[in-house]
Every structure is written in structure tokens, then in C-alpha cells.
Amino acid sequence: MRRRSARPPGAWPASRLRAGRGIRETTEWNLSSRRLSLAQQRVWGGAVAPEAPLVGRDAQLAALDAAVATVAGGGFAVVKLCGEPGIGKTRMLRALSQRAAAAGLLVCAGQATEFEQDVPFATYAEALRPLLPGRHADGEGDAVRRAVDGHGAGSASSVDRARIYSGVWRLLDGARPPGVALLLDDLHWADTPSLELTEYLIRKPPRGPTLVAVAFRTEQPPAGVVDAIAHVGPAATQISLPHLGPADVDKLLPKVPPRRRALIARASGGNPLYVQALSRLRDDTLAALVNDHDIDASESRILTGLVTDIADLDERQRRVAYAAAVAGAHASIDLVAYVAELPARAVIAGADQLHRRGLIDVDRGQLRFRHPLVRAAAHELAGPAWRFAAHARAAAHLRAHGGSLQVVAHHVARSAQPGDEAAAEVLIEAGLAFTYSAPAQAAHWLGMALRLLPADRLGDRRPAVLLRYARALGLGGDLEGSREVLRELAHASEPVRTEAAAFRAFVARMRGDIDEAEMLLTAELNGGRLPPAAEGKLCVELAALGALREDGEATRRHAERALALFGDDRPALAAAARALHAFGSLQDGDVAGARHHAAAATRLADAATSPTLRPHVELFGPLAWVHMQLGDVDAAVRELDRAAQVVASTGDSSAVPYLLVVRAAVQTRLGHLAPAVQLTEEAAAVAGRIGSAEMRAMAEAVSLRPLLWTAGPSATIAAADRLAATGRPRSRMWWRVARVNLAMAHLAAGNTGPCLDIVSGPRESWPAGPPTAVPRDTLRAVALARSGDLGGAGRFARRAGSVAEAAGLSYEAGWATWARAYVALRARRFDEAAALADQAVDRLVAAEAPIEAALSRHLAGVAYIRGGRAGRARDALRRARDGYEAHGATWLRSVLDRHRAETPPRVALSAREREIAELVRSGLTNQEIASRLFLSRRTVESHLSRVFAKLGVRSRTAMAARIATELEAGRLVVDEGSRVGP
Ligand SMILES: Nc1ncnc2c1ncn2[C@@H]1O[C@H](COP(=O)(O)OP(=O)(O)OP(=O)(O)O)[C@@H](O)[C@H]1O
Numbered sequence: 005m006r007r008r009s010a011r012p013p014g015a016w017p018a019s020r021l022r023a024g025r026g027i028r029e030t031t032e033w034n035l036s037s038r039r040l041s042l043a044q045q046r047v048w049g050g051a052v053a054p055e056a057p058l059v060g061r062d063a064q065l066a067a068l069d070a071a072v073a074t075v076a077g078g079g080f081a082v083v084k085l086c087g088e089p090g091i092g093k094t095r096m097l098r099a100l101s102q103r104a105a106a107a108g109l110l111v112c113a114g115q116a117t118e119f120e121q122d123v124p125f126a127t128y129a130e131a132l133r134p135l136l137p138g139r140h141a142d143g144e145g146d147a148v149r150r151a152v153d154g155h156g157a158g159s160a161s162s163v164d165r166a167r168i169y170s171g172v173w174r175l176l177d178g179a180r181p182p183g184v185a186l187l188l189d190d191l192h193w194a195d196t197p198s199l200e201l202t203e204y205l206i207r208k209p210p211r212g213p214t215l216v217a218v219a220f221r222t223e224q225p226p227a228g229v230v231d232a233i234a235h236v237g238p239a240a241t242q243i244s245l246p247h248l249g250p251a252d253v254d255k256l257l258p259k260v261p262p263r264r265r266a267l268i269a270r271a272s273g274g275n276p277l278y279v280q281a282l283s284r285l286r287d288d289t290l291a292a293l294v295n296d297h298d299i300d301a302s303e304s305r306i307l308t309g310l311v312t313d314i315a316d317l318d319e320r321q322r323r324v325a326y327a328a329a330v331a332g333a334h335a336s337i338d339l340v341a342y343v344a345e346l347p348a349r350a351v352i353a354g355a356d357q358l359h360r361r362g363l364i365d366v367d368r369g370q371l372r373f374r375h376p377l378v379r380a381a382a383h384e385l386a387g388p389a390w391r392f393a394a395h396a397r398a399a400a401h402l403r404a405h406g407g408s409l410q411v412v413a414h415h416v417a418r419s420a421q422p423g424d425e426a427a428a429e430v431l432i433e434a435g436l437a438f439t440y441s442a443p444a445q446a447a448h449w450l451g452m453a454l455r456l457l458p459a460d461r462l463g464d465r466r467p468a469v470l471l472r473y474a475r476a477l478g479l480g481g482d483l484e485g486s487r488e489v490l491r492e493l494a495h496a497s498e499p500v501r502t503e504a505a506a507f508r509a510f511v512a513r514m515r516g517d518i519d520e521a522e523m524l525l526t527a528e529l530n531g532g533r534l535p536p537a538a539e540g541k542l543c544v545e546l547a548a549l550g551a552l553r554e555d556g557e558a559t560r561r562h563a564e565r566a567l568a569l570f571g572d573d574r575p576a577l578a579a580a581a582r583a584l585h586a587f588g589s590l591q592d593g594d595v596a597g598a599r600h601h602a603a604a605a606t607r608l609a610d611a612a613t614s615p616t617l618r619p620h621v622e623l624f625g626p627l628a629w630v631h632m633q634l635g636d637v638d639a640a641v642r643e644l645d646r647a648a649q650v651v652a653s654t655g656d657s658s659a660v661p662y663l664l665v666v667r668a669a670v671q672t673r674l675g676h677l678a679p680a681v682q683l684t685e686e687a688a689a690v691a692g693r694i695g696s697a698e699m700r701a702m703a704e705a706v707s708l709r710p711l712l713w714t715a716g717p718s719a720t721i722a723a724a725d726r727l728a729a730t731g732r733p734r735s736r737m738w739w740r741v742a743r744v745n746l747a748m749a750h751l752a753a754g755n756t757g758p759c760l761d762i763v764s765g766p767r768e769s770w771p772a773g774p775p776t777a778v779p780r781d782t783l784r785a786v787a788l789a790r791s792g793d794l795g796g797a798g799r800f801a802r803r804a805g806s807v808a809e810a811a812g813l814s815y816e817a818g819w820a821t822w823a824r825a826y827v828a829l830r831a832r833r834f835d836e837a838a839a840l841a842d843q844a845v846d847r848l849v850a851a852e853a854p855i856e857a858a859l860s861r862h863l864a865g866v867a868y869i870r871g872g873r874a875g876r877a878r879d880a881l882r883r884a885r886d887g888y889e890a891h892g893a894t895w896l897r898s899v900l901d902r903h904r905a906e907t908p909p910r911v912a913l914s915a916r917e918r919e920i921a922e923l924v925r926s927g928l929t930n931q932e933i934a935s936r937l938f939l940s941r942r943t944v945e946s947h948l949s950r951v952f953a954k955l956g957v958r959s960r961t962a963m964a965a966r967i968a969t970e971l972e973a974g975r976l977v978v979d980e981g982s983r984v985g986p
């Protein structure tokens with residue numbers, strides 16, 4: 005057994021080592037380096053000796069080939085590569101890269117790095133280069149480029165992450181065949197925006213032929229990306245790289261004697277990186293390792309072998325290595341020279357020596373470490389004080405030579421000292437530029453700048469910087485932190501104070517604390533004289549809160565006050581006020597008022613330019629909602645499209661989840677169920693990013709309806725219960741949405757009690773407007789009918805109908821008519837039920853609500869069956885099924901199919917047979933029937949004998965009795981295909 009050498013103080017913790025991030029026992033490096041022979045050195049480092057052939061990965065390579073083939077065939081493929089450090093993830097990505105290139109794909113490769121996790125989009129800066137337009141291009145690609153590589157910083161400030169993500173998506177979406185391969189390595193170290201972007205691209209696959217491949221260490225999985233891949237399902241190729249077998253290790257070491265090979269195979273456990281490391285150790289060391297039962301503890305010695313060269317370097321080489329480690333993944337010779345304080349000549353010579361030792365590659369004038377472990381070791385060996393000064397030099401050099409803002413800020417943040425004004429300025433610049441695209445990082449920089457400078461040094465700018473800091477914290481998901489900072493601004497001067505108050509209210513609203521939000525706004529309004537625009541803005545915020553509370557009166561009051569303050573000459577604000585006015589009117593049942601204000605809001609918004617709409621883009625939410633509820637779904641879609649346009653050009657995406665939720669509701673109405681669900685998922689993801697549990701809950705509330713129609717009531721009830729357990733949504737309006745959907749699910753499941761519990765109760769507790777009153781009465785009517793109270797059911801159904809008709813709302817009228825049809829069916833008034841259901845179909849078709857129309861067809865079909873009209877029933881059910889099918893309402897379709905299958909065997913009479921049978925039942929003789937129908941007696945007799953046969957009876961009385969029971973059971977149908985005639 006070998007003794008382990010004592011660990012130096014401050015050595016790296018074992019966990020770091022186990023994650024493969026570095027070396028622990030510095031003292032051993034010198035030790036093992038002395039044992040290196042030149043031949044052994046060559047095994048490590050593919051640049052010096054040709055890289056060992058790839059072994060033992062046939063199955064995995066075949067999977068990669070299949071993924072490439074999918075993309076070359078025009079499809080989308082995701083590849084996930086994971087495994088322990090050194091297992092060969094990067095190597096496999098390289099193999100994938102070669103295969104993709106051979107298939108003609110444009111390869112875009114990026115790699116995250118351990119020490120640059122604070123650099124926004126670091127992983128993508130390199131990867132997107134082949135896709136992005138040149139420096140001076142215009143348009144979206146250019147905006148993405150500026151944001152991602154941090155040049156032209158001022159412009160970065162206006163671009164937010166939503167726009168960057170969709171911009172990158174569009175770049176890939178437009179990829180021409182044979183397509184693009186986006187390969188991202190070491191995602192366990194990726195910066196947050198890069199991770200979010202990756203998740204976005206996987207969740208919303210571009211339509212162009214695209215391969216997205218990610219690699220990361222199993223121990224540090226990037227959760228969002230892993231989850232997104234899980235959602236892709238079988239189309240994702242998931243590879244967890246196993247250890248190599250002894251035979252593979254043999255192939256890796258063809259020239260090594262068998263006994264030694266066996267030792268290496270055992271000690272390495274089949275990890276190819278360890279194989280390389282161990283192959284540079286002497287036999288006796290190897291034997292000791294193999295005998296050491298605590299292989300885990302020997303890991304450090306194995307890894308030590310990898311980096312010995314660094315400690316063994318001469319002074320100049322070491323400086324180059326340290327400087328390159330500080331400079332980052334792609335360090336130019338210039339930069340390294342400046343950081344190392346060496347002439348460029350010396351750096352070039354040193355870099356060549358490092359290259360010969362297999363430690364770094366030199367690629368287009370840039371130094372790159374061959375393996376992250378080597379960089380980690382150099383970084384560590386450089387020492388903290390040297391690193392501090394080196395980062396300062398790196399920052400200075402990059403600033404002077406046009407380095408990207410985020411990389412400069414990264415170095416500044418590592419070398420700034422208290423009171424360093426220049427450093428604080430850089431951090432503020434970066435914080436302002438990245439507030440919207442990388443808010444968490446921007447908050448970090450701004451917070452740091454604020455701490456570096458004493459409070460008075462920023463002077464007048466401090467409140468504005470604080471406000472931005474708060475905004476970045478809020479957008480980055482730290483709502484609590486944001487609140488804290490905003491409190492500091494309660495006594496700031498205008499306009500910062502009002503803005504801070506408005507933002508504080510916004511933060512409260514995001515958290516679902518409507519009361520708190522209202523308190524803040526009211527206090528600000530009562531606090532003293534404000535310029536009319538500021539006051540108007542606060543009133544609009546208050547109106548929005550009124551709407552969330554379902555307080556139509558307050559909503560209108562605040563909206564009116566706002567309008568009185570600035571009239572229509574501030575079109576964006578006025579549009580917001582009018583949209584909310586419309587919303588409040590509708591909640592109160594003033595449909596005409598709602599129409600009037602909604603139309604005015606649309607006119608104003610149409611006339612307003614996008615930049616003026618930016619701060620008020622949320623207005624399109626209530627406006628689209630109102631248009632939809634007023635039955636103009638096209639207008640709703642148009643408003644949301646406009647909102648998307650405005651958001652695309654804006655910095656702040658905090659309104660995005662809300663707008664997505666409304667869009668999901670509109671898509672649900674239009675029967676686009678899959679896109680609706682996707683939108684709610686996207687909304688929930690964005691809400692999660694900005695830390696808004698409330699927005700998340702809103703998204704879930706809206707998703708319940710499409711969930712019901714696609715997955716059925718059990719899944720929906722479970723989801724609604726989960727949501728209710730969180731106590732959200734806290735705002736009444738969205739809570740109501742969730743409750744109505746839950747009531748509907750209960751009804752679908754046949755749970756009339758729980759359904760009635762939700763929709764009963766005093767009338768005052770529900771808004772009076774038809775969009776809430778009608779569904780409530782509708783659900784009540786149907787639930788009561790199911791539980792046998794046909795009288796009550798009829799009353800509610802009729803009331804729903806008259807409210808909807810009076811308001812002239814086709815969608816609500818359709819639902820109400822559907823409820824009346826249902827009640828009639830339960831009352832066995834089949835003809836009436838069928839006629840009403842057909843009317844409901846017409847109204848719902850007019851309202852562009854295809855699922856609801858199909859539901860009514862379904863109901864009509866059932867009524868026709870019961871009424872004995874097979875042909876019409878068949879037709880209605882077929883069309884209902886087509887409707888469900890076309891819109892992916894899988895659960896509804898399965899109900900209908902079950903329904904059809906369960907329909908008891910029918911007795912089908914032709915129209916003539918039915919007519920003659922009825923006449924027999926009314927007591928006529930065959931002769932009388934013959935004369936009445938202008939037939940011969942013989943013909944009547946032959947018809948009757950067929951009826952007897954079909955019913956299995958022998959006498960006229962038995963036939964009459966049988967027809968009565970068959971009609972009652974809904975089994976007797978008339979085959980309308982048969983014509984009445986002899
Ligand atoms: N199947 C293999 N056949 C031959 N060599 C391999 C194989 N797999 C990996 N290697 C070599 O082993 C070394 C480590 O592999 P690689 O860098 O790909 O590991 P990794 O999984 O990316 O590690 P990390 O998590 O540290 O990034 C490289 O030199 C690589 O060329």
C-alpha cells in the first residue's frame with residue numbers, strides 16, 4: 005500500500021476533484037513528472053502524437069449517424085451525451101462534428117468553460133459565428149450578434165432575452181438544407197442565458213433541418229436542458245458513455261506490454277482519460293495503485309499525472325500557461341503577452357513548447373488548453389494574488405482592443421477594488437447593457453458597482469442605477485431582493501420615485517400580492533403632486549389591479565381618471581386605460597360600453613408607434629381578452645401579434661408570460677389545442693425565469709381547458725388540485741379561470757356535486773358580465789340536469805340563454821343553447837334536443853369555436869339516436885369526430901368512439917316500414933293503410949312482414965308494444981337512406 009502524501013493547506017476539496025475539476029495534491033506533480041519518459045508523454049496529448057483511434061464506441065457512433073441522417077433528411081434531432089469526466093464526451097462530439105460536416109451540415113460548435121460562467125452567452129458567442137451576419141448588417145441576426153458577442157454595447161441594452169432566443173431560433177429555423185449542427189460542450193459550466201437559450205431551442209424545435217447536441221458531466225446536469233430533452237421523447241438520442249472494456253483499453257495501448265496494459269486497464273477502470281494519465285506512470289506506481297483498494301482516493305494521483313508538466317515548466321512557459329488560464333478559452337497571443345507581462349516573441353516560443361508537451365493547441369493565433377483539467381491546474385497554480393493582478397491586466401488590454409463588454413466586465417469583476425471608480429463604471433455599463441438579456445448577471449455587476457463606490461460617489465446617478473439594479477434583480481427572478489432595493493428609493497426624487505413605486509407594485513403583482521400592489525400605488529398617488537403623466541400611469545396600474553380583483557367598478561373608475569388626466573393625446577397610455585375600461589365594463593355586464601372602449605383602444609394602439617407602446621405592452625393582454633370575449637377572435641389575434649412585435653423590439657420581457665397566457669386562451673378558443681398547451685408551457689417557463697409563481701399559476705389555470713379536451717378529466721382535476729394546493733392564482737380573475745375549468749372537468753367526470761359546489765353560491769361573488777355569468781349558469785344547468793333536477797336545470801339554461809342573446813354574444817349563446825339541448829335530452833324531448841344542439845352548432849361555428857361546435861354536434865348526434873333518426877345521428881357524430889380529430893381533442897374523440905361502440909344494437913326500419921308500423925299502431929287495418937298510402941294491400945302486407953321479422957314479433961299487438969319499448973330505449977332508428985315509396 006502506498007502512503008498518501010500529506011495534503012497542503014488550502015488544497016482543493018475532494019468534491020471538486022471528484023467532479024473532475026482539478027487536482028488536489030500539488031506536491032505529487034513534481035514527483036510523477038520526473039518519472040515521465042518522452043514516449044510516455046506522447047500518449048497524452050493528441051496534437052503531438054496523432055490522437056489514439058476512437059475505440060469501443062460503435063453503438064454510440066451508430067446512434068450519432070442516425071441522428072445526422074435524420075437531420076440530413078430534413079428533420080430535427082437532439083443528442084444528449086453525458087458521463088463522468090474524461091469518459092470521452094468531447095471526443096464523441098468531435099466525431100459527431102466530423103459526421104455532420106461530412107453530411108454537409110453547417111457545424112456550429114460552442115464550449116462552456118469553468119471560469120467564465122458569469123459571461124452571458126459565452127457558450128454561444130463562438131457557436132453562432134457561422135450563422136450570424138457580418139459586423140455591419142442590419143436586422144434581427146445583427147441584434148442577436150450584438151447581444152451575444154457584446155459588441156456595440158449600447159444597443160445590447162435594448163434587446164432582451166426573449167428576443168435573442170427567438171432571434172437565434174429564427175436563424176436556425178431558416179437553415180437551408182442540408183441543415184445546421186449546433187454542438188454544445190461542457191454545458192455543466194454554461195452561463196445561465198446560454199442554458200436558457202438551449203432549453204428554448206429544444207422545447208421549440210426550429211423547423212429547418214437542425215441537430216442540437218449537448219454534452220455535460222452526469223454529476224452536474226443542467227436541469228432545464230435535461231427536462232426539455234425528456235420532453236422531446238424518443239426523437240432524442242440520449243447517450244450515457246460507459247467505461248471502456250479491457251479489450252478496448254488494449255486497443256488504446258497497442259505498443260504497451262500486456263502486463264502493464266492489464267495494470268492500466270484495472271487502475272483506470274476503463275476511463276480513457278485515466279488510461280492516458282496512467283500510461284505515463286511507472287510499473288511499480290501502477291501496481292501500487294491497483295493494489296490500493298481505495299481507488300477513489302487514488303483519483304488524485306491519477307489526475308496528477310495529467311498536469312505534471314505545468315509544475316515542471318520553466319518560468320516563461322509557466323507564465324504563459326497561467327496567463328492563458330486567466331485569459332480564457334480563446335486567448336490571443338497579444339492578450340496572453342500582456343497578461344503574462346512578456347514580449348509576444350516569448351509567448352510564441354512558450355506556447356510552442358506547451359504545444360509540444362501536448363498541453364495546449366494554437367488555433368488561428370489563439371491558445372486553447374487541450375483539456376479543461378489542464379487549464380484548471382494552471383489557473384490554480386497561478387495563485388490568487390497573481391490572478392487578481394492578471395485579471396486587471398486582461399481587462400485593461402481587452403478594453404483597449406475592443407473586447408466584448410461582458411468579457412471585460414468578467415475580468416473587471418475579478419480585479420476590482422473598493423473605491424475603484426473606473427471598474428465601477430465598466431460594471432455599470434455592463435449591468436445596464438445586460439439588464440434585459442442577462443438580468444441575473446447584470447444585477448450581480450450593478451450590485452458590485454454599487455458596493456465598490458461609497459454612496460455619494462455616484463451622485464445624482466445613484467437612484468437611477470439603483471432602479472436598474474432593482475429591475476435586473478426582479479427580471480432575474482429575485483423578487484425579494486428587488487423589493488429590498490426598491491424600498492431604498494421610496495424617498496427618491498421624481499421621476500425615479502414614481503417609477504420605483506410602479507415597479508414595486510409590479511413586483512407585488514408578479515407575486516400575486518394584489519393588496520400590497522394597490523397599497524403602494526395608492527400611497528404614491530396620495531403622497532403629493534405628481535405630473536399628470538405619472539399620475540395617469542399609476543391610475544392605469546390601479547385599473548389593472550381592479551381587473552385582477554374582478555372589481556369592474558374600480559377598474560372603470562381608475563381608467564376614467566387616467567383618461568381625464570391625459571386624454572387621448574398620449575395614445576399608448578390612453579389605449580391601456582381604454583382597454584382596461586373595456587375589461588371592467590365587460591366584467592360588470594356593460595357589453596355596449598365594453599365594445600365602445602375596446603374599439604377605441606384598438607384605434608389608439610393602431611395609431612401608436614411601437615416605441616411608445618413598449619412600456620405599456622401589457623395592455624394588449626386585456627384588450628385581446630376583451631375582443632375574444634366580445635366574439636371577435638380575429639381582432640384578439642391581431643392585438644397579440646402587435647404585442648409580439650412590440651415585445652420583439654423591447655428590452656423588458658416581463659409582460660411576456662402574461663401575453664403568452666392570453667394567447668394560449670385565444671388559441672384554445674380557436675381549437676388549436678397543442679399550440680395552446682405549448683404556449684402555456686412557454687409562459688410557465690418564462691414566469692419561472694422571472695420568479696413569478698403567480699404568472700406560472702395563471703399559465704396553468706389556462707392550460708386546464710386544453711388539458712381537459714386532450715387528456716380528459718382525471719388529469720385535469722389532478723392538475724387543478726395541484727394548483728389549488730399552492731394557493732394560486734391569488735388574483736381573483738385567474739383563480740376564477742382555474743375554478744371554471746375545474747368545474748367543467750368535474751362535470752365531464754360525472755362529479756355533479758363538486759361541480760355544483762364551484763358554480764353555486766351567491767350571485768354577488770361572481771362578476772355579472774355574460775362571459776362569467778353564462779358559463780356559470782350553463783355548468784349549473786347541466787350539473788342539475790345530470791342530478792335529476794330538470795326544472796332547475798331548465799331555468800338556469802334559459803337564463804344563460806337570455807343573458808347571452810341580450811348581449812349578442814354568439815359564443816356564450818352557443819354554450820347556453822348547448823345547455824338547453826342537454827336539458828331537453830335528459831327530459832327525453834329528443835327532437836327538441838337535437839334541434840337546439842343544431843342551433844348551438846351554428847352559433848359556435850359563427851363564434852369560431854370549433855371544439856365547442858363539435859361538442860354540440862356530438863350532443864345532436866346523441867339526440868338523433870334517441871329520437872330514432874339514424875342517418876342524421878351518423879352524420880352529426882361523424883362531423884363531431886372529425887372536429888375533435890382535426891383539433892387533437894383526443895380525449896373527446898375517445899369518449900365519442902366509446903359512445904358509438906356502446907350504442908346498443910339498433911333496429912333499423914325503412915321510412916316506409918316505420919310509416920306503416922305507426923299506422924298499424926294507430927289501429928288502421930291493412931286495407932285502410934293501403935288506401936291511405938295509395939299502395940296495394942299486398943305491398944302493405946309485405947312491408948309488415950319485414951317489420952315483424954326485424955322486430956322478431958308475430959302479432960300486431962306485440963309489434964306495437966315492441967316499438968314502444970325500442971323507441972324508449974333509443975334503439976329504434978329510421979334508415980333515412982331508404983326512400984319512401986313502394
Ligand atoms: N473511446 C475513446 N477512444 C479513444 N480515446 C478516447 C475515447 N474516449 C475518450 N478518449 C480520449 O480521452 C481523453 C478524454 O476524453 P474527453 O476529453 O472527450 O473526455 P470528456 O468526457 O469530454 O471529459 P470532461 O468531462 O473533462 O470534459 C481525450 O484525449 C480523448 O481523445
Ligand SMILES: [Mg+2]
Nearest residue numbers: 093094189190
Ligand atoms: Mg469534455
